[in-house]
Amino acid sequence: MEVSLRIFRFDPSEDESPRFETYSIPWEEGSTVLSALRYIYENLDRALAYRDYECYRGLCNSCRVVVDGRELKGCRTLIEPGREYVIEPLRGHRLIRDLVVDFAVREGEREEPGREHREGTSAEKCGSGSSELA
Numbered sequence: 108m109e110v111s112l113r114i115f116r117f118d119p120s121e122d123e124s125p126r127f128e129t130y131s132i133p134w135e136e137g138s139t140v141l142s143a144l145r146y147i148y149e150n151l152d153r154a155l156a157y158r159d160y161e162c163y164r165g166l167c168n169s170c171r172v173v174v175d176g177r178e179l180k181g182c183r184t185l186i187e188p189g190r191e192y193v194i195e196p197l198r199g200h201r202l203i204r205d206l207v208v209d210f211a212v213r214e215g216e217r218e219e220p221g222r223e224h225r226e227g228t229s230a231e232k233c234g235s236g237s238s239e240l241a
């Protein structure tokens with residue numbers, strides 16, 4: 108059984124407009140949105156940007172994305188075989204790339220002067236105050 112994910116893709120520094128890319132991945136019992144994103148990154152598309160942190164307990168909130176129009180924690184959101192899901196970044200925050208937003212900067216706000224901001228080429232690991240790009 109497979110699952111299909113339509114994922115929002117956009118790099119504001121390079122792309123003129125957003126697009127969606129669709130990936131079909133194998134489904135396993137216990138698969139979540141976050142594990143599906145990790146599978147895509149590790150097996151299909153190393154350019155996909157998403158937040159990847161392994162609390163996997165719903166505590167850090169860094170895996171939040173919009174799934175079929177609802178803001179959910181990716182690590183706590185089970186996916187079902189045979190379905191297609193639309194995955195988008197959180198709304199209301201400045202988009203960094205693809206599914207990664209800057210939680211500290213609301214859309215339309217300016218970044219604080221001197222605030223360090225890191226962008227990356229792949230998954231973003233975050234938690235315990237540090238942010239590291241894989």
Ligand code: FES
Pocket residue numbers: 160161162163164165166167168169170171180181182183
């Ligand atoms: S990885 Fe989902 S809340 Fe921490």
